[in-house]
Amino acid sequence: MRELHTGIAIREALTLAMEMDERVFVAGEGVGVSIHDNPIMPTHGLLEQFGERRVKDTPVSEAAIAGLAVGASNMGLLPVVEIMFFPFITLASDMLVNHAAKLRYLSGGKSGFPLTVRVKAGMGFQAGCQHSHNLEAWMAHAPGLKVTFASTPADAKGLLLSAIFDPDPVIVVEEMGLYFMQGEVPDGDVRVPLGKARTVRPGMDATVVAYGGAVYAALAAAETLQEEGVSLEVIDLRTLVPLDKDAVLESLGRTGRLVTVHDANKFCGFGAELAAIAAEEGFASLKAPVRRVAAPNTPVPFTPPQEQFYKPGAEDIVQAVRSIL
Amino acid sequence: MGTGNEAAVRLKMLNKMILVRRFENQITELAAEQGRLPGMQILATGQEAAVGVVLALRTEDVIVTNHRSHAHLLAKGADPRALMAEIMGKETGVNHGKSGTLHLIVPEVNALMTSTVVGASPPLAAGAAFAQQYTGSDAITAVFFGDGAAAEGSVHEAMNLAGVWKLPLLFVCENNCWAGAQSFDVHCSTGNIASRAVSYGMPGELVNGNDTDEVYETASRLSARCREGGGPALMELATYRMRGHGEYDRQHYVDPAEIEEWAARDPILLYRERLIEAGVATAEQIDAMDEEAGRIVAEALRFAEDSPYPAPEAALDHVWAEAGAKIY
Numbered sequence: 001m002r003e004l005h006t007g008i009a010i011r012e013a014l015t016l017a018m019e020m021d022e023r024v025f026v027a028g029e030g031v032g033v034s035i036h037d038n039p040i041m042p043t044h045g046l047l048e049q050f051g052e053r054r055v056k057d058t059p060v061s062e063a064a065i066a067g068l069a070v071g072a073s074n075m076g077l078l079p080v081v082e083i084m085f086f087p088f089i090t091l092a093s094d095m096l097v098n099h100a101a102k103l104r105y106l107s108g109g110k111s112g113f114p115l116t117v118r119v120k121a122g123m124g125f126q127a128g129c130q131h132s133h134n135l136e137a138w139m140a141h142a143p144g145l146k147v148t149f150a151s152t153p154a155d156a157k158g159l160l161l162s163a164i165f166d167p168d169p170v171i172v173v174e175e176m177g178l179y180f181m182q183g184e185v186p187d188g189d190v191r192v193p194l195g196k197a198r199t200v201r202p203g204m205d206a207t208v209v210a211y212g213g214a215v216y217a218a219l220a221a222a223e224t225l226q227e228e229g230v231s232l233e234v235i236d237l238r239t240l241v242p243l244d245k246d247a248v249l250e251s252l253g254r255t256g257r258l259v260t261v262h263d264a265n266k267f268c269g270f271g272a273e274l275a276a277i278a279a280e281e282g283f284a285s286l287k288a289p290v291r292r293v294a295a296p297n298t299p300v301p302f303t304p305p306q307e308q309f310y311k312p313g314a315e316d317i318v319q320a321v322r323s324i325l
Numbered sequence: 326m327g328t329g330n331e332a333a334v335r336l337k338m339l340n341k342m343i344l345v346r347r348f349e350n351q352i353t354e355l356a357a358e359q360g361r362l363p364g365m366q367i368l369a370t371g372q373e374a375a376v377g378v379v380l381a382l383r384t385e386d387v388i389v390t391n392h393r394s395h396a397h398l399l400a401k402g403a404d405p406r407a408l409m410a411e412i413m414g415k416e417t418g419v420n421h422g423k424s425g426t427l428h429l430i431v432p433e434v435n436a437l438m439t440s441t442v443v444g445a446s447p448p449l450a451a452g453a454a455f456a457q458q459y460t461g462s463d464a465i466t467a468v469f470f471g472d473g474a475a476a477e478g479s480v481h482e483a484m485n486l487a488g489v490w491k492l493p494l495l496f497v498c499e500n501n502c503w504a505g506a507q508s509f510d511v512h513c514s515t516g517n518i519a520s521r522a523v524s525y526g527m528p529g530e531l532v533n534g535n536d537t538d539e540v541y542e543t544a545s546r547l548s549a550r551c552r553e554g555g556g557p558a559l560m561e562l563a564t565y566r567m568r569g570h571g572e573y574d575r576q577h578y579v580d581p582a583e584i585e586e587w588a589a590r591d592p593i594l595l596y597r598e599r600l601i602e603a604g605v606a607t608a609e610q611i612d613a614m615d616e617e618a619g620r621i622v623a624e625a626l627r628f629a630e631d632s633p634y635p636a637p638e639a640a641l642d643h644v645w646a647e648a649g650a651k652i653y
Contacts, residue, residue, distance in 0.1 A: 025459065053459070059489060064448050064482035071389070071452015071466075074437055077459060079452075094479065098442050099449060107430035108421035109643035111438070143644050146652075167646030195652075242652040 001186065007179035009153035010042035010118075013160040014080065016189055018050055021078060024164060027056035028065055028082030028118075040179055042118070043082070062088050066095030066117070070169075073115035074103070078164055086121040086173070087133045100169040101144030115170075116163045122175040122213070123263065123307055129299030134264035139171045140240045140273075146194060147240040149173040151215040153183040155238055158192030166194060175212045195242030199251070203233035206257035206321050209248055209274055211237040214261045220314035225321060232321065240270055248274060249282045256287035259320045263311055266294035288324035293317050332605045338380055338537050339600055340614055342373040342593050345396040347618040348405060351626060352395075352412065352426070356572040363414050364425045369393040371501070371567030374592040376400035377540030378467060378497050378560075381548055385435065387457070387466040389450040392427050392441040393499070397469055402434040409625040415632035422635045423643060437466075444477025446470050447496060451483045454494035454557075465493040465551045467544075473504025475518045481525075484557070488525035491556035495548050496522075498559065499534065501566035506578045519561040527557045534562025535592040538599075564592075 004012070017024045030036070032047035032055045039045070047055040058065050062083060069079040083089050089096070100113045123132040140147045146168050150156040156174065163170035200215060201222055208218040215236045222232035233251050237244065252258050258278050260271035271292035278290050293312045301307050349368045355361040369375070372393070379388065379400035390397045398408060403419065411418025412426045419431050427441045437453055440446045450468035457464045474480060475498055487494045498518045502509050515521065522529025528550070532543045540562060547558035565587035569576040576584070600606050606614075645652065 056490075059482070059485055061482040061486060063479040064451060064486040067445070067448020067450075067479065067483060068452040068455055068486065071438070071449045071454070072456040072459070073452070074449075075387075075453050075456030075460075077456045094442055094445055095448060099438075099440060099445060103428075103430065103438055103440075104646070105643045106420060106424050106428040106439075107432070107643070108419070108423045110420065110432050111430060112646055114646075242650070245653060 001184040003182045004153050004185040005040045005180060005182050006153040006156045007040040007042050009157040009185045010160055010174065011044065011046065012185070013157040013164070014042065014046060015049065017080070017161060017164045018054060020189065023076065023078040024080060025054045025056060025077065026080045026082070027058055027068060029058055029060055029084050031055060031082050032057040042174070042179070062091035063095055066092035066100070069115040069117065070095050070099045070103070070113055073113045073169070074111055078114055080116045080118060080164055083117060083119040085131045086119050086135055087130055089119055089135060089139070096145065096169065096171070097142045101142045105144060112167055113169045114167050116160070116172055117170070118160070118172045118174055120176050121173050122177045123300050123311060124177050126302055126304060126307060128302045132300040134262070136173055136240055137264060137268060137270045140270060144169065146170040146242065147173065148194065148238065149211040149240060150238060151178065151212050151236050153181065154185045155192050155198070157185055158190055159194070159238060161189060161191045162194050170194070173212065177213055192238065194239045195244055196238065197244035197247035198236045198238055199233065199247070200236050201232065201234040203231040203255065205231045205255060205325065206259060207233045207235060207248070207251040207255045208259045208261055208317060208321070209235045209237060210261040211240065212263065214263055214312065217312060217314045218261050218317055221317035221321065224314060224318050230321065230325065245277055248277065252278055252282045253285045256285055257324050258286070258290045259293060259317060259324070260290070261293045261312060261317055263295055265297050266292055267297045269294050291320040291324055293320050334380060334541070335538070335600055335605055338376055338541060339593070339596050339606070339611065341376040341380065341400045342537065342596065343615050344405070344618040344621060345373050345376065345399050346370065346593055347615070347622045348399060348625070349395055351622050353568065353572060362412065364427070366426055366572040367392045367570065368568050368572065369396045371587060371591065372396060372499055372534070372564045374535050374537040374540045374564065375469065375497070375499055375562060377537045378544040381541050381544035382467055383464065385464040386548070387435045387437045387453050387464065389438045389446045389453060389466060389468045390436065391439060391443070391446050391469055391471065391474070393471070394429055394439050398429055398431055398436050401431070401436050403431040403436060405621055405625040406628040410629040410632050413629045414634060415629055416635040417628070417632040421639070421643070444470065444474040444479045447480045447483030450494055451486050451492055454487065454492040455490065457493055458490070463552055465495060465548055467495040467497055467548065469497045469499060471504065472498060472500040472502070472509050472513065472518060473507070475521070476504070476512055484521070484525040484527070484559070487557035488527055491554065493551040494557040495544065495551055496557060496559040498561040499564055500561050501564050503566050503570070505570055517561060519559055522559040525557070527559055529559040529561070531561045531563060534564030535590050535595060537592055537596045
């Protein structure tokens with residue numbers, strides 16, 4: 001199978017969706033003409049291919065971008081809008097949390113909002129905490145929103161295709177560091193269903209549940225621990241909402257130990273939800289306490305050594321696993 | 326205006342205004358009787374001339390409204406029985422009891438969305454207008470918001486987007502002089518909202534919001550412009566909020582003389598007199614119209630009271646598009 005960068009795999013999903021369905025349009029800040037003239041970026045070249053009617057550069061106006069998506073989706077279009085950096089979703093959050101997520105409910109099921117919000121996330125760019133802050137747990141906390149967070153080029157493409165054609169509003173988190181990673185990507189309209197986790201590496205002694213780039217830290221930890229004779233199972237959630245709870249509990253049932261990993265800070269992070277599920281529904285399987293590996297409860301720092309310190313790494317996971325063996 | 330279709334439109338506007346007043350008066354009565362209505366009740370009493378905007382639209386045109394929506398929805402053709410049932414939280418309500426008076430959503434009459442987040446309706450409406458433009462429809466969207474909402478950044482963002490993209494969107498600011506307990510002159514720096522239109526490359530017109538003909542004429546002209554590809558427009562209705570923010574609001578911060586002054590300019594009284602003078606209708610015909618509206622509202626109340634509440638566990642329905650979707 002051919003290998004593609006994640007950024008290009010995402011563009012392939014956008015291109016396919018736009019070719020397949022006239023209702024799909026793309027809008028956001030710099031989705032057409034971008035200051036980043038890089039062919040690996042997901043929307044590079046879309047304007048030339050599809051024209052100004054379907055690739056809409058908006059004013060710098062997140063509430064308007066999100067409102068556009070809510071109103072247009074309610075009228076039957078399939079908007080794919082981009083929020084340039086995850087922290088900026090706070091500017092769009094009224095439209096997403098109070099409207100996209102709630103108007104179906106308020107209408108008693110009469111209204112639908114099949115919109116997709118691509119949000120660029122991640123750290124490692126020394127962008128500082130107003131441009132780097134993983135808020136996926138905020139989004140997952142709002143009933144009515146679905147949330148995906150891919151770790152591979154194939155999943156980035158497949159999840160985005162599912163999101164675009166899903167009848168509910170979906171927040172698609174794209175970790176920018178992964179744009180430049182290559183991997184095998186199937187040709188054509190191959191979708192990854194929302195709500196299906198992937199076992200990245202089977203193991204017997206403990207389960208590590210991660211998503212996004214944290215999956216690679218988990219895999220590196222698994223390599224280290226294997227040398228010590230410890231077998232880690234690594235699960236990539238791929239979507240936080242809907243959550244593949246069964247995959248987590250099944251794995252916990254086999255290994256008896258659970259470590260959660262994410263780059264977002266720990267307090268009220270998604271790992272807390274997974275730990276609570278393990279306690280409520282998997283307690284009989286637990287041979288040891290659940291451990292959460294996550295960023296500290298500070299904003300994302302700027303200076304490279306601090307940013308590196310902030311992001312949970314393989315060694316943090318190794319230590320967490322050792323502490324419960 | 327005075328003959329033919331124009332007379333018919335004027336009669337229809339008066340008819341709708343009378344129905345809206347009867348409907349809202351009924352809610353006032355119920356709200357005063359503790360326990361007969363759940364939640365808070367927010368009325369547009371005194372602002373009924375806004376029906377002129379809705380009747381200037383076509384059936385296929387979309388409206389997006391806010392917490393003060395009864396006049397807009399009834400004018401657009403929403404069923405008074407299902408509205409009343411919704412306001413009482415009943416299963417037969419337009420939204421199965423999920424909405425109450427605040428978020429009434431009636432897509433079947435193209436009352437597409439209602440938001441109680443002040444200032445949120447304009448960006449939503451920009452999305453609807455974009456869809457109309459994108460699909461090549463000649464339908465337009467009208468969005469209603471208040472003078473208080475006009476202070477929200479989202480309203481400016483929507484106006485800017487509509488301006489640069491020439492969206493078929495009619496912004497309708499019902500300036501009712503009060504935002505919560507704050508008077509207009511305290512919260513607005515420019516003296517009117519309509520003049521802001523120039524910042525976004527669209528026409529802005531300030532009209533007497535208690536003069537139904539003027540409202541209708543302006544809305545007709547500006548919506549025709551939107552429909553013909555002229556881009557968005559803003560109209561501001563200078564009107565008055567007669568009953569406070571909600572029915573619990575005693576308006577202790579308002580000079581009673583101000584309310585009296587506006588009561589003398591009641592849009593329904595003025596319009597009734599004008600239509601009688603113009604020979605469009607007789608006093609007897611209008612009285613009969615009023616009686617009929619009373620009958621419709623009484624029937625709506627009976628229907629709502631006879632309707633059951635939805636099952637408590639139906640609170641779990643309608644979060645997701647697929648019934649019974651397992652998210653967790």
